[in-house]
Amino acid sequence: MTSVQINLPLPVLPQGWAGEKDFKSVGQLSQANDRNIEPVGPHFLAHARRKRHKRTFSEDDR
Amino acid sequence: MSAENDPAQRVAIGISFGNSYSSIAFTTGDGKAEVIANEDGDRQIPSILSYVSGEELHGGQAKSQLLRNSKNTVAYFRDFLGQEFKSIDPSPCHQSAHPVDHESSIAFKIQDTEEDKENTVTVSEVTTRHLKRLRNSASDYLGKSVNAAVITVPTNFAEAQKTALNKAAKEAGIEVLQFINEPVAAVLAYDARPDAKLADKILVVADLGGTRSDIAVVASRGGIYTFLATIHDYEVSGFVLDQVLIDHFAKEFLKKHKSAGDPRENDRSLAKLKLECEAVKKALSIGTSANFSVESLAGGVDFTSTVNRSRYDLLANKHFTAFARLVTHAVEKAQLDPLDISEIILAGGNSHTPKAASALAYAFPESTTVLAPSTSPTAINPSELSVRGAAIQASLIQEFELEDIEQSTHPMVTVTPHLSHAVGVLCISADESSGIFNPIIDAETPLPVRRTAIIATPREGGDVLIKLAEGLRHIKITKPEPKAKTEKEPSSDDDSDEDSEEEEERREKTWKVGTVLSEAALKGIKKGGKVEVQINISADLAVNAIFREVGGKGGVRGILQGGKTTQNGSA
Ligand SMILES: Nc1ncnc2c1ncn2[C@@H]1O[C@H](COP(=O)(O)OP(=O)(O)OP(=O)(O)O)[C@@H](O)[C@H]1O
Ligand SMILES: [Mg+2]
Numbered sequence: 001m002t003s004v005q006i007n008l009p010l011p012v013l014p015q016g017w018a019g020e021k022d023f024k025s026v027g028q029l030s031q032a033n034d035r036n037i038e039p040v041g042p043h044f045l046a047h048a049r050r051k052r053h054k055r056t057f058s059e060d061d062r
Numbered sequence: 063m064s065a066e067n068d069p070a071q072r073v074a075i076g077i078s079f080g081n082s083y084s085s086i087a088f089t090t091g092d093g094k095a096e097v098i099a100n101e102d103g104d105r106q107i108p109s110i111l112s113y114v115s116g117e118e119l120h121g122g123q124a125k126s127q128l129l130r131n132s133k134n135t136v137a138y139f140r141d142f143l144g145q146e147f148k149s150i151d152p153s154p155c156h157q158s159a160h161p162v163d164h165e166s167s168i169a170f171k172i173q174d175t176e177e178d179k180e181n182t183v184t185v186s187e188v189t190t191r192h193l194k195r196l197r198n199s200a201s202d203y204l205g206k207s208v209n210a211a212v213i214t215v216p217t218n219f220a221e222a223q224k225t226a227l228n229k230a231a232k233e234a235g236i237e238v239l240q241f242i243n244e245p246v247a248a249v250l251a252y253d254a255r256p257d258a259k260l261a262d263k264i265l266v267v268a269d270l271g272g273t274r275s276d277i278a279v280v281a282s283r284g285g286i287y288t289f290l291a292t293i294h295d296y297e298v299s300g301f302v303l304d305q306v307l308i309d310h311f312a313k314e315f316l317k318k319h320k321s322a323g324d325p326r327e328n329d330r331s332l333a334k335l336k337l338e339c340e341a342v343k344k345a346l347s348i349g350t351s352a353n354f355s356v357e358s359l360a361g362g363v364d365f366t367s368t369v370n371r372s373r374y375d376l377l378a379n380k381h382f383t384a385f386a387r388l389v390t391h392a393v394e395k396a397q398l399d400p401l402d403i404s405e406i407i408l409a410g411g412n413s414h415t416p417k418a419a420s421a422l423a424y425a426f427p428e429s430t431t432v433l434a435p436s437t438s439p440t441a442i443n444p445s446e447l448s449v450r451g452a453a454i455q456a457s458l459i460q461e462f463e464l465e466d467i468e469q470s471t472h473p474m475v476t477v478t479p480h481l482s483h484a485v486g487v488l489c490i491s492a493d494e495s496s497g498i499f500n501p502i503i504d505a506e507t508p509l510p511v512r513r514t515a516i517i518a519t520p521r522e523g524g525d526v527l528i529k530l531a532e533g534l535r536h537i538k539i540t541k542p543e544p545k546a547k548t549e550k551e552p553s554s555d556d557d558s559d560e561d562s563e564e565e566e567e568r569r570e571k572t573w574k575v576g577t578v579l580s581e582a583a584l585k586g587i588k589k590g591g592k593v594e595v596q597i598n599i600s601a602d603l604a605v606n607a608i609f610r611e612v613g614g615k616g617g618v619r620g621i622l623q624g625g626k627t628t629q630n631g632s633a
Pocket of ligand 2: 080
């Protein structure tokens with residue numbers, strides 16, 4: 001996938017903002033829905049390979 | 063067959079097997095799908111077999127036999143495979159061999175040998191004979207013996223139907239590498255084009271076939287496809303469109319030749335009408351008028367006539383509107399808005415008709431691209447979408463062991479958590495009420511996923527805040543401003559007033575900020591600098607994000623625990 005381009009600027013860091021190593025976790029993702037992906041096409045095959053060999057995207061890149 | 067199951071010995075093709083037509087295709091060395099014409103030069107091969115004194119006719123030749131030898135002509139049988147007699151609708155076979163109940167399956171009674179006797183031929187056997195003919199055509203064309211295929215099926219083809227088709231194919235010497243769903247084959251046919259760009263989008267495949275129409279709403283995410291909703295309908299079909307023309311020409315005929323009788327009331331005449339009307343319908347897809355000509359239509363009277371496309375459009379309008387309504391229903395069923403649909407891929411033979419495409423364009427906003435021959439010069443022939451997809455899939459998997467393919471298509475691999483909301487960043491302001499949400503990963507993206515965004519920074523650079531959040535898609539409706547100059551009361555309850563309203567309400571897709579996930583600070587961004595955000599979300603919903611200035615060193619890394627999953631237990 002090519003990267004998403006976002007042309008609106010990020011906000012300025014508010015005065016007094018603090019976070020450990022400049023990061024602060026705030027919340028969690030909502031529950032996911034289990035759905036069936038279609039076992040078709042080159043990108044599915046890559047997905048299946050990663051899943052069956054328990055590989056991550058970056059391991060797959062190498 | 064020793065070559066069976068040996069990937070090295072495989073010659074694989076794609077097959078689309080419809081109730082009305084079938085097609086065969088292969089993928090060339092440079093990855094392009096090519097549809098194969100049979101000995102008659104047909105790429106859309108009627109799924110019909112006919113027997114004349116023991117000789118088997120197939121395809122277009124068999125179709126012409128519907129005129130004089132309908133009892134020994136078998137047509138529209140695909141959907142009967144693996145079914146019981148009580149669960150089928152035999153009506154498409156009214157003008158050909160009738161299906162009968164046979165040993166808890168379905169068969170046809172036909173005279174298929176030289177002998178003067180009827181044999182009971184099961185739908186499974188008919189399918190085997192049909193697939194053999196397709197296989198032979200492909201083998202002749204390719205100059206080598208085809209022995210494997212990917213075959214497309216509708217999304218509601220039951221397991222028992224697939225089992226029956228698999229068996230029938232095997233009898234025909236075809237190892238089925240995989241059954242794939244027709245709408246996904248259509249999407250793949252588009253995505254496999256060399257100039258296609260991988261983009262996340264929601265699309266609809268709208269298939270207007272011969273005996274049925276099938277609608278599928280598909281999330282396409284990084285080239286992976288997920289059905290969000292499907293609809294099947296057996297009322298809106300090529301049959302009813304043919305009937306529109308049958309009725310039209312029958313009436314024209316009766317106006318001039320009343321005494322010759324209604325051609326719809328005589329089997330032979332009706333068969334002639336039907337064949338010619340289908341040809342007229344096809345001609346109207348390209349031309350703005352078409353000729354109708356049948357010798358001895360009824361009562362020995364020849365009949366010629368013409369019809370304009372606009373007339374046909376008008377007569378068939380309610381069917382095209384019904385087709386568009388099916389598509390909007392499918393979108394509703396997926397709990398989406400028409401504004402969420404980026405593309406509608408028109409598939410199936412009747413999608414050649416310009417009115418099928420314009421009815422959909424009318425029902426959807428301008429932001430929805432309708433891909434059909436009449437609306438897009440780059441549209442792929444809607445009759446070839448399935449088979450092209452099948453041929454591409456065949457080339458992707460033909461070197462795999464069957465066991466490997468089965469494992470990869472197992473629910474262990476295919477059932478996947480999908481994001482319920484989009485994930486993105488707040489721009490302009492960090493305040494949730496004024497910040498503008500920009501999605502980086504869309505809802506309905508299967509996990510795990512990795513996406514990267516490049517984001518602008520304030521004009522002077524400096525320190526920025528990157529706030530990750532979920533975004534909820536919202537449809538904003540703006541009512542038109544009441545016109546200042548009008549004399550009428552703005553709150554008039556008169557109906558005619560609403561009709562005369564010139565401007566419609568405006569609907570647009572916007573975002574509301576949902577759960578905030580994290581905050582990260584990136585300091586000392588140079589003037590005009592950009593920020594790169596890479597988000598990894600694993601199947602257990604853990605988020606791993608990297609924030610850095612493009613071209614800068616260092617950066618910030620953040621990890622969010624997952625935890626809430628639906629892995630165990632169904633929703
Ligand atoms: N060029 C054309 N213009 C208009 N209609 C066409 C054209 N070509 C084919 N058709 C119609 O499309 C239908 C066949 O479509 P298709 O080949 O997609 O069917 P199928 O998948 O075999 O059928 P089914 O839906 O019955 O399983 C027929 O009604 C046929 O008349
Ligand atoms: Mg079809």
